[in-house]
Amino acid sequence: MLSVKFESRAEHADPHAESAVYTPLGSMCIHLSPEKAHLSTKTRGVISPLGEIIAHDVSFDPIVNVFDKSISTGIQRFIRIECPGVVDDDIEWEELPNGVKITINKKPPIEEHSVQPVEPIRQHHGVWEREFLFDHSDGRFELCEEEAKLEDGVLAIVLKKSLQPRKGKLQGKARARASYQA
Incomplete structure (x- = not known):
């Protein structure tokens, strides 16, 4: 209380x-x-x-941009996250049904307890996590793991939009049932 x-x-x-x-x-x-x-x-x-x-907020809250780009094979959705000072090992991703969850653990670049500051030290660090879930009316998006990259302090995640819904028939089970009953 x-x-x-x-x-x-x-x-x-x-x-x-x-x-x-x-x-x-x-x-x-x-x-x-x-x-x-x-x-x-x-x-x-x-x-x-x-x-x-x-007050100086030390929490890590990167700038994020999400946009679509037309390429020859279809449409790709880009997620660009500005995260200077982050290395590949600081980034984790998890594919979601129609999107991706990204976690970035940015370590403090300066250990404040081991230095004598001449001016106030201002740095951002910590764990940042966000789920990027896209509405099914936008289409179906799948993570393109091979196109994900961290370059010049910017993480780029690419999702490919499926233009056609997947269709198919179950043929093996129906035929197996018909031959079993005969």
């Missing part, structure tokens, strides 16, 4: 104190139920020249 209470400091303000950039109005008290809650503060950020904390 979490409760937050604001306590005004207006009645305790010192009228002789010098005016500062910020005027304290009060304080907030956060009360937690010890067995059910855990509170932690953001430990990453940048301190501005005015002493303000500017």
Whole structure:
């Protein structure tokens, strides 16, 4: 359980104190139920020249573009993911019924605990995962594993669109049944 209470400091303000950039109005008290809650503060950020904390989100959230391209053999759907600093071993994929699931584990390029920063270190890392599922009205898409590549920090995944639905007849089972009954 979490409760937050604001306590005004207006009645305790010192009228002789010098005016500062910020005027304290009060304080907030956060009360937690010890067995059910855990509170932690953001430990990453940048301190501005005015002493303000500017949060820097370290989570890896790459730019993704999905588009279709007509080629001589049909239509291909491209998924392009910008992931600089990622190597082949950091990428996993799983084919889905009409799409693909991609997981990228981007490791931090700088071990912050082992260096002395001259300026704040800003880097993005972590595990990113997304399912690319396409509507059946768009057609049927199959992963072209041989065309997937990671080049210049961009992962390209290609899916081939099946233009014709698959058709067929079950011939072996019907003939086997007819000869068995005779």
